[in-house]
Amino acid sequence: MKAVILSGPNNFAPGEMEKPHIGDNDILLEMKKAAICGTDIRILEGTKTKGVRYPSVIGHEMCGLICEVGKNVNEFKVGDKVAIANVIPCNSCHSCLTGRENACMNRKAIGYEFDGGFAEYVLIPEIAIESGNVVKLPEYVSFEEGALIEPLSCCIRGLKNAGTGFNDTVLIVGAGPIGLMHLQLSKIVGSKQVIVSEPIESRRVKAEKLGADIVVDPTKENLEEIINRETNGLGVDIIIMAIGVPAIINSTLKLCKKGGTVNLFAGFAGKGESTIEVNTIHYNEINVNGSTAYKREDYLQAADMVISGKINLKEIITHTYKLEEFQDAYEVCKSGEGLKVMIEP
Ligand SMILES: [Zn+2]
Ligand SMILES: [Zn+2]
Structure with missing residues (x-):
């Protein structure tokens, strides 16, 4: 074969x-x-x-x-x-x-x-x-x-780990296939606003088409200013890192609201080492977690969403x-x- x-x-x-x-x-x-x-x-x-x-x-x-x-x-x-x-x-x-x-x-x-x-x-x-x-x-x-269904089930696991829910403002970093699935899932669970940061134009266009409230080109626009404007300076409730770039972790953590959650969803290249100002996490009581693969329960839910046409x-x-x-x-x-x-x- x-x-x-x-x-x-x-x-x-x-x-x-x-x-x-x-x-x-x-x-x-x-x-x-x-x-x-x-x-x-x-x-x-x-x-x-x-x-x-x-x-x-x-x-x-x-x-x-x-x-x-x-x-x-x-x-x-x-x-x-x-x-x-x-x-x-x-x-x-x-x-x-x-x-x-x-x-x-x-x-x-x-x-x-x-x-x-x-x-x-x-x-x-x-x-x-x-x-x-x-x-x-x-x-x-x-x-x-x-x-x-497989990558969708991984995103469902990440969604549960992030704890995204009703009325949340969510930042999704990266609008590749995974970011675009997270965008839709965040909407489905009742987020108030989903902001997507993505440098590639065609991906931003897709994000808009799939329901993003705001799309940002982080290479040309000031993401921090936009987040401050949209959240009255509070920061977002949930951040999903859907791109494995260690160098942007530190700046991304600063966009999270006090008590918010940052889910490091993507796998990071190499050792995934990054320098971060840990006081950002300490003083703002930010929850940082990860996500790996999926439980079979997540897979069955993903299959169910696909079968019932609930996701694009x-x-x-x-x-x-x-x-x-x-x-x-x-x-x-x-x-x-x-x-x-x-x-x-
Ligand atoms: Zn995969
Ligand atoms: Zn085991």
Whole structure:
């Protein structure tokens, strides 16, 4: 089968490999659409190596049709349209037992420990089926939307960690695919005002289209002045960092209201080191938290939102490439010109 084979940092190319052979308890997914995530880019360029195998096939946002079913698998049949929650928690570590399965200490994931979605076929192992990580989708949900349930579920986890709610003023830093999902989720939970800061014009236009109340170009406008004006000098209730740039953390913290929350949603490149004036956090009693992956509960809620048409993911998809054109897809992602870039067989 065709697949994008990752042999090392900055060393990946489309090629041929053996089609996976399923066991009696596994299923084989015929991949229809797999989306490239910011994390994939960091893996490809070697700034993220934790949990990454060489050689391997990455890609963890995927949707397709079941094309083979092991003889002991009863709940799925050939032809089912399914989306895959790629993170499989162990259900027995301290994190899992204390309600943080998303931060499982022994997690296994498709696209990491198991070969992922940038291939014609993906083996979905027994452990993923048993954990409830395979979700059937109705015919009317597109493969593209199905693939984006995964990043949406991560955003739902971030939303819950941020605690965004009724009447909040929210600042979203970065209007890439993740920022645009956070924007919509913030509106859905009742925010009063969502301000989006984004240097790329096409992304600001998208943010406006998807309901941002104010869009700011931080390279030309003074974000701090705008926030002060909009909040009577108080600062915003919630800040979502949807871009992994350590250098802007310090200035961003200063935009938060006393007692507000800053969610460091994005993964930060390299070690993610940043110099911050910690007194900003101390005197203003700012809550700073993170967000990693999703709980299966978040995934099911994301799937439900997509199935019931409560979120606009179509606007976030800008490009589609064949597996063979993976290099072009990678370049578009890196340039910031594209939003969600899809790979298809
Ligand atoms: Zn992802
Ligand atoms: Zn665990």
